Amino acid sequence: MRLAEPMESVRGPELPGLLLRAERDALIPLLRSRPDEDFAIRTCCPGWTVRHVLAHCGAALTRVVEGRLGDGVFSPESNDRDIAERADWSNARIVDELERGMTEAGPVIAAAGRQGHGGLDGIALGEWVHAGDVREALGEPGAYEAGEALDPALELFAALTRARGAAPLLAAVDGRPVPLALGLDTDGGPEPARYRGSAGTLVRLLAARPLTGTRYELTGAREADLNFFG
Structure with missing residues (x-):
């Protein structure tokens, strides 16, 4: 049984940019409406x-x-330095930089193409997950499943789990007629694990986010096995 075609046939190079722009249009107005204390x-x-x-x-x-993507970029130490460099910025300037990045990074990611385990595509996906972290902290509903960015995010999760050779998972997501196939299946390989529940809870599992208050069914795998960013 084969669950997935090669990555190139299930995603176009414009998908990360589409994801970033969709999230930009939802997140930036929300941030600009919030008082400074919420930051x-x-x-x-x-x-x-x-x-x-x-x-x-x-x-x-x-x-x-x-x-500017040399060795050590996006390590905990590098991330802390980036944050420290912006310590004297206003919250509005922080949001301005994010808006520009969400607008301009898509074409760069598309031009870079798929390299290694998905190239720069994972950065776009990580940005979307962090947007969910922010929405949850601000008490917004549907933190990891709201808005038009959800469909491209799930498609990108599927593509990158295949590119990285993750174990196969069939996800029956509430409200979707066809299960989402994640991971790379090979002929004669193990039966895929199976998930049933909401899209937001699936994202929480894939991104190792808190699961308190959620309901889902997972067979054939442990929670830790699904951690995409681990």
């Missing part, structure tokens, strides 16, 4: 407030746009 709210990312997450995201996309 000090703690998120699920250890030690990081909303402001820290946004500063990290804006810095990461600026690095992509400017081609």
